[in-house]
Amino acid sequence: INIHSVTLYRLRMALNAPFTTSFGTIAEKEFFVIEVQDEEGESGWGESVAFTSPWYNEETVKTNEHMLEDFLIPLLLEKTVRHPDEVSERFAPIRRNNMAKAALEGAVWDLYAKKQQLPLARALGGEKQEIEVGISLGIQKTVQDLLKQIDRYVQEGYKRIKVKIKPGWDVKVIREIRRHFPDTLLMADANSAYRLEDAEHLKALDEFNLMMIEQPLAHDDIVDHAKLQAQLETPICLDESIHSLEDAKKSIELGSCKMINVKIGRVGGLTEAKKIHDYCQVKNIPLWCGGMLEAGIGRAHNIALTTLSQFVLPGDTAASSRYWQKDIIEPEVTVHNGTIKVPDKPGIGYEVDRGQLEKYTVETKTYKQ
Ligand code: OSB
Numbered sequence: 001i002n003i004h005s006v007t008l009y010r011l012r013m014a015l016n017a018p019f020t021t022s023f024g025t026i027a028e029k030e031f032f033v034i035e036v037q038d039e040e041g042e043s044g045w046g047e048s049v050a051f052t053s054p055w056y057n058e059e060t061v062k063t064n065e066h067m068l069e070d071f072l073i074p075l076l077l078e079k080t081v082r083h084p085d086e087v088s089e090r091f092a093p094i095r096r097n098n099m100a101k102a103a104l105e106g107a108v109w110d111l112y113a114k115k116q117q118l119p120l121a122r123a124l125g126g127e128k129q130e131i132e133v134g135i136s137l138g139i140q141k142t143v144q145d146l147l148k149q150i151d152r153y154v155q156e157g158y159k160r161i162k163v164k165i166k167p168g169w170d171v172k173v174i175r176e177i178r179r180h181f182p183d184t185l186l187m188a189d190a191n192s193a194y195r196l197e198d199a200e201h202l203k204a205l206d207e208f209n210l211m212m213i214e215q216p217l218a219h220d221d222i223v224d225h226a227k228l229q230a231q232l233e234t235p236i237c238l239d240e241s242i243h244s245l246e247d248a249k250k251s252i253e254l255g256s257c258k259m260i261n262v263k264i265g266r267v268g269g270l271t272e273a274k275k276i277h278d279y280c281q282v283k284n285i286p287l288w289c290g291g292m293l294e295a296g297i298g299r300a301h302n303i304a305l306t307t308l309s310q311f312v313l314p315g316d317t318a319a320s321s322r323y324w325q326k327d328i329i330e331p332e333v334t335v336h337n338g339t340i341k342v343p344d345k346p347g348i349g350y351e352v353d354r355g356q357l358e359k360y361t362v363e364t365k366t367y368k369q
């Protein structure tokens, strides 16, 4: 694949409803869509999951622009790649900045799959024809509001419900959910809102038969997560702590988690995500695909990744309409009875709607060989 040009589209899209985590509230997303083109003018698409402020990890839309423009795009334009797996190798001298790397690598994967006339899912080695998904619900004003939301999405057929928790919005809320939904597959995501000293408090969650508790402790502390897991019945799932195959290996070895939420952006791309997948398959660690409130392109990449066989748990890839008035892909991602039909067209399998893309774009920059 000979990449001739790379275009960065900076988009602003309002969420249908603000999303609140233990860190704060997001009402609007600003992010980069990346288009790579080869000498024949064929396009591949990627999407960065970095937010405007560094609450989830250290990256932001602005750091993405710097890394892409000054380092990653020049490296990609330097010479051809035979296979997308080479992209992460080429980016390896640049430390971290995984979301910037993943967005550009994802565009190359899409173009590669299109050139091979293969759906991205198949190019990655995934076999599922459909995937099961759950939904992630932010912190609400009242427990009543949350129960209403849960009821709606259980009715719609989502396969599991994830709720965000934080100190003051945890045990009591989960107890109330369980009173109304005793059998629903349920889990909680703390986004690092607790400390090891809260172990006693978190142990109270053990009685609610949660599938897992996601990232209860600090983003950079797999040691304390191991200590906490030793005290909890509820399996710990790591999100923020896993940036690479190495992190996955160490966390599994230490007993810091029993499951992993894989996000393509957080681990630096599809190639690294596949490596984590293959390792976790051998180690029998259940995986699921996380979400970052993506627009359609990122969502399509998540769907393709989820077709790999060790993604045995429902992920966070909900329907486009849960987030957006109108998405930037055609057709939009739809969910029926908690499942998404994997597209069978080449590449990401959805058309980018250039009209919609333009409507949301606030700035465009093109880089040529
Ligand atoms: O921790 O999984 C998370 C959204 C933004 C940042 C981090 C997370 C989330 C979600 C929502 O939980 C996932 C989604 O619906 O895309």
Ligand code: MG
Residues within 6 Å of the ligand: 189, 191, 214, 215, 239, 240, 261, 290
């Ligand atoms: Mg999470």
